[in-house]
Amino acid sequence: MGIPSSPVLKVLSEHFTLDMCVSRMLAGVQMYQNLLEVLSSRASGLEDLKADLRDLLNHINKLTEAQLGADYSDQNPISDLDSHLQDSYSVQVAVHMTLSQLRSFCHDLNRTFRVLITYRP
Structure with missing residues (x-):
């Protein structure tokens, strides 16, 4: 259907750094923002x-600028989801799949934020 998978968020370690974590958090939020932009033109x-x-x-960007001094631009290519939305059924399926994946990603974000609160480099 053209809906990409969410970026994987892992426990911080020497192989999965804070910078990598924040980058994936931003990539995921940007991806869902782009998908919802496409879907909102077809569904209310x-x-x-x-x-x-x-x-x-905006909050994650402020956090990264303040803590890491990093600037992450939009890391997601434009989705080809729009070309797969041929009828109202495919729109409904795409909305359902996107919202289900977004819910799971938000659970991961919430877990990651809880870990980051206690993180000390």
């Missing part, structure tokens, strides 16, 4: 979620 009721993702992205 996604505007509040788009606004929440935009706010989350």
Whole structure:
């Protein structure tokens, strides 16, 4: 259907650094923001979620600039999801799949934020 998988968030270690973690967090939020942009042109009721993702992205960007001094630009290519949305059924399936994946990704984000609160380099 053209819906990419969420970036994998792992426990911080010497092989999965804070920089890698933040990069994947941003990539995931940006990816879902882009997917919802496509889907919202075909389905209603996604505007509040788009606004929440935009706010989350702004907060993560502020955190990275303050803590890491890093700047992450949009890391996601434009999805080809739009070309797969031929009828209302495919739109409904895409919305369902995207929201299910987003829920799982947000659980991972929440877990990661809890770990980052106690993280000391």
